[in-house]
Amino acid sequence: AAKMSAPTMEERKACWGARDEFWQCLDRHADDASKCEKLRLSFESRCPQQWVKHFDKRRDFLKYKKKLETEGYHPPEADGKS
Amino acid sequence: MFRALLPVRCLLPPRRPPAAAPPRRGLRGRDPTRDGGLPLGRRVAAVAAAGAAAGAGWLYLRQEKERRRRARRREELRALALGQGDFALLDQEGRPRRKADFLGRWVLLYFGFTHCPDVCPEELEKLCRAVALLEREPGLPPVQPLFITVDPERDDVAAVGRYVRDFHPRLLGLTGSPEEVRAAGRAYRVYASAGPKDEDGDYVVDHTVLIYLLGPDGLFLDYYGRSKTDAQIAQSVRRHMETYEPVQ
Numbered sequence: 001a002a003k004m005s006a007p008t009m010e011e012r013k014a015c016w017g018a019r020d021e022f023w024q025c026l027d028r029h030a031d032d033a034s035k036c037e038k039l040r041l042s043f044e045s046r047c048p049q050q051w052v053k054h055f056d057k058r059r060d061f062l063k064y065k066k067k068l069e070t071e072g073y074h075p076p077e078a079d080g081k082s
Numbered sequence: 083m084f085r086a087l088l089p090v091r092c093l094l095p096p097r098r099p100p101a102a103a104p105p106r107r108g109l110r111g112r113d114p115t116r117d118g119g120l121p122l123g124r125r126v127a128a129v130a131a132a133g134a135a136a137g138a139g140w141l142y143l144r145q146e147k148e149r150r151r152r153a154r155r156r157e158e159l160r161a162l163a164l165g166q167g168d169f170a171l172l173d174q175e176g177r178p179r180r181k182a183d184f185l186g187r188w189v190l191l192y193f194g195f196t197h198c199p200d201v202c203p204e205e206l207e208k209l210c211r212a213v214a215l216l217e218r219e220p221g222l223p224p225v226q227p228l229f230i231t232v233d234p235e236r237d238d239v240a241a242v243g244r245y246v247r248d249f250h251p252r253l254l255g256l257t258g259s260p261e262e263v264r265a266a267g268r269a270y271r272v273y274a275s276a277g278p279k280d281e282d283g284d285y286v287v288d289h290t291v292l293i294y295l296l297g298p299d300g301l302f303l304d305y306y307g308r309s310k311t312d313a314q315i316a317q318s319v320r321r322h323m324e325t326y327e328p329v330q
Contacts, residue, residue, distance in 0.1 A: 004282060006196035006241060009248035012203060050277075050284045051199040058200075
C-alpha cells in the first residue's frame with residue numbers, strides 16, 4: 001500500500017480550524033453532539049481518522065481537567081468508609 | 083546602642099523606658115561614655131560598617147552557593163550521560179550527519195514525527211520562535227534548531243524535508259534507518275511507541291515531548307517541557323551561554 005503523506009501545514013491548520021469550530025459548537029450546546037453534526041462531519045473530513053480519535057480523547061481530557069479545577073477531586077469511595 | 087551588639091547571655095540590667103534607664107554599661111560593667119568610650123557617631127559608623135561587611139559576605143556566599151548549584155547540576159546532567167553516543171543520520175537533503183558535525187554549536191533538539199496531530203507542530207514552532215528570539219540578540223552565538231524523527235518507517239528524507247520546510251529556514255530534520263533512529267532516541271532516553279494502525283495504516287507515535295539544549299561540546303545541558311514558553315526557553319539558553327564553561 002502506498003504510504004500516506006503526512007498533512008501539510010495548510011492541511012493541519014484546516015483540520016485544527018474545523019476541530020475548533022466543532023468544539024466551540026459543543027461549548028455552546030453543553031456538549032450536545034447532536035446539535036453540531038454538520039461541524040462534526042466537516043471536522044472528520046478535514047482530519048485524518050487518527051487525529052479525530054486523538055482530538056476526541058483530548059477533548060475528554062480537557063473537560064475532565066476543567067472539572068477537577070472547578071469541582072475538585074472526588075476519589076471514588078464506597079459509602080460509609082471511615 | 084551597644085546593647086544591640088551584645089549577646090544575650092551578658093549580664094545586663096533589663097531594658098527600661100529611656101526616662102528611667104540606668105547608666106549604660108559596657109562589657110565590664112563600666113559606663114563607656116564616662117571613661118572615654120566611642121561617641122555615638124563612631125558607634126553608628128561601626129555598626130554600619132559591620133552591617134555592610136555582613137551584607138557583602140552574604141552576597142558573596144549567595145553567589146558561591148549559586149555557582150556550586152550550577153556545577154552540581156552540570157555534574158548531574160553529565161552523569162545522566164544523555165546524548166553521549168554518536169548518531170549517523172541523514173538530513174532533509176539526504177546528507178549524512180553525525181553528532182560530531184554539531185560540535186562547536188548550540189543546538190535545540192526536538193524528537194517528533196511528521197504525522198503528529200498537534201504537539202509536534204506546536205513544540206517545533208515554539209522551538210523555532212525561541213531560536214528567532216535569540217537570533218535577534220547581537221553577540222550571541224547562533225543556535226541550530228534540530229528535529230529528529232521517532233517514526234523512521236514513514237518519515238523518510240522526503241517526508242522530513244516536506245515537514246521542516248514549514249518552520250524555520252535553518253531547521254534541520256534528521257532521519258535514517260530504524261536502527262540508527264532508535265539509537266539516537268535511546269541516547270537521549272526518548273520514549274517512543276507507535277500506536278495501533280487503523281484501516282488506512284495510519285498511527286500516532288506516543289513519545290517524550292521535550293526540547294533538549296545541547297552545548298557546543300555536545301553535552302546535554304537542559305530540557306524544556308510543554309509548559310515552557312518560547313521566551314522562557316530563549317532566556318534559559320541565554321543564561322547557559324553566559325555561564326558556559328567548556329568541559330575539557
